[in-house]
Amino acid sequence: MKIENFIALRYLKARRNQAFIGTITLISVLGIIIGVMSLIIALSLMTGFHNKMEENLLSANSHLTIHGLSGPMTEKDANSLKKTLETIPEFTAASPEILTQGLIRGGMSQEPSPVVVKGMELTGEKKVSGILKNLKRDKLNPGEVLIGKDLARQHGITIGDKITIMFFKPTQTPLGIMPKMRTFTVAGIFYSGIYEYDKTWVFTPLKTLAAILNMKGKVDFLAVRTRSMDTIDRFKHILNTKLPPQFFVIDLRETNKRLFSAIKVEKMVVSLIIGLIMLVAAMNITSSLVLMVMEKHRDIGIMMAMGMNGKRIMRVFQMQGLVVGLTGATIGTVLGVGISVILNAFRVLKLPPDVYDFLSYIPFEVRPLDVALVFIITVALSYLATLYPSRRAAALDPVEAIRYE
Numbered sequence: 001m002k003i004e005n006f007i008a009l010r011y012l013k014a015r016r017n018q019a020f021i022g023t024i025t026l027i028s029v030l031g032i033i034i035g036v037m038s039l040i041i042a043l044s045l046m047t048g049f050h051n052k053m054e055e056n057l058l059s060a061n062s063h064l065t066i067h068g069l070s071g072p073m074t075e076k077d078a079n080s081l082k083k084t085l086e087t088i089p090e091f092t093a094a095s096p097e098i099l100t101q102g103l104i105r106g107g108m109s110q111e112p113s114p115v116v117v118k119g120m121e122l123t124g125e126k127k128v129s130g131i132l133k134n135l136k137r138d139k140l141n142p143g144e145v146l147i148g149k150d151l152a153r154q155h156g157i158t159i160g161d162k163i164t165i166m167f168f169k170p171t172q173t174p175l176g177i178m179p180k181m182r183t184f185t186v187a188g189i190f191y192s193g194i195y196e197y198d199k200t201w202v203f204t205p206l207k208t209l210a211a212i213l214n215m216k217g218k219v220d221f222l223a224v225r226t227r228s229m230d231t232i233d234r235f236k237h238i239l240n241t242k243l244p245p246q247f248f249v250i251d252l253r254e255t256n257k258r259l260f261s262a263i264k265v266e267k268m269v270v271s272l273i274i275g276l277i278m279l280v281a282a283m284n285i286t287s288s289l290v291l292m293v294m295e296k297h298r299d300i301g302i303m304m305a306m307g308m309n310g311k312r313i314m315r316v317f318q319m320q321g322l323v324v325g326l327t328g329a330t331i332g333t334v335l336g337v338g339i340s341v342i343l344n345a346f347r348v349l350k351l352p353p354d355v356y357d358f359l360s361y362i363p364f365e366v367r368p369l370d371v372a373l374v375f376i377i378t379v380a381l382s383y384l385a386t387l388y389p390s391r392r393a394a395a396l397d398p399v400e401a402i403r404y405e
Contacts, residue, residue, distance in 0.1 A: 032328025325382020
């Protein structure tokens with residue numbers, strides 16, 4: 001063992017008259033342990049929550065949608081696009097759809113509720129999204145609708161009931177411009193597990209909605225599903241090279257950009273706050289080493305008088321800081337990863353089903369890259385915290401250091 005390392009480790013074992021320095025060193029180690037552990041747990045939580053939410057959204061919806069630059073596309077265009085999609089290996093299914101908004105009234109409650117009405121072909125919709133995956137029927141007749149479980153509960157609607165939907169798109173009548181209103185029969189009630197869909201979405205046959213909105217032979221977009229979530233980016237890139245210029249593609253991540261951006265911002269804020277805890281712990285290393293230099297200035301003077309140069313003196317105190325940082329970072333990493341794995345395995349943190357009905361517990365996902373970055377940054381901060389006190393030690397005049405002892 002090098003003499004610098006031996007001295008550094010010896011200095012870390014505080015004697016009785018150095019109890020205060022030892023206490024500060026212990027606080028530094030504990031601060032780093034708590035900071036690293038908390039940061040790894042927080043990052044695992046945010047990563048797990050983000051990925052689970054993305055997984056649920058992507059499984060419930062089509063992965064991409066193709067739109068016309070000038071508005072709705074013709075059914076002929078949609079069929080032509082399907083042929084183009086079939087040339088891409090990752091392609092799974094596509095479904096032409098119409099989307100509009102309106103107000104629903106019916107059941108025991110006569111209070112209108114805002115809804116999103118989607119016109120689609122039921123077999124095609126089941127292939128491109130998972131919203132209707134639990135629905136057993138495969139056919140929807142003209143004039144029939146499917147509504148979500150929460151919407152049905154709110155209005156007291158059951159299968160077979162009549163409901164009225166007022167569409168926001170108006171129509172010209174002899175009495176002037178009037179909103180379009182149609183009566184439908186509830187043919188089924190779906191449950192997707194995502195509150196927004198179960199509370200506000202209504203499905204009806206594509207041709208039924210097209211006739212109501214005067215869009216016969218036209219669709220708003222073509223919903224597309226790829227082989228898996230991991231292939232979306234590659235699929236989109238290939239598709240953009242094959243699409244005619246009058247069409248463009250939107251993926252689900254772009255549609256929910258605000259949601260995912262909010263989660264990323266939260267992750268950054270949490271990391272910053274916990275990072276400040278680690279910074280304070282690093283400053284404690286500086287404080288303890290400065291006190292150590294003041295306490296050991298006679299020893300430093302003697303070592304320099306015996307021929308130990310400034311660089312070797314610096315290494316003594318740098319090694320002390322690194323030992324503190326490595327110890328805290330190692331223990332904190334083990335605790336952080338271990339706690340995250342346990343919390344995820346036993347699903348300890350449950351979520352209220354009435355608020356997060358698509359997520360029953362908080363998932364934790366440990367990313368090796370996050371763990372490595374936290375560890376490296378912590379050790380780097382610990383090293384930087386040693387620079388000032390180690391240089392101060394190396395700058396001591398050995399004669400002055402020994403004279404007054």
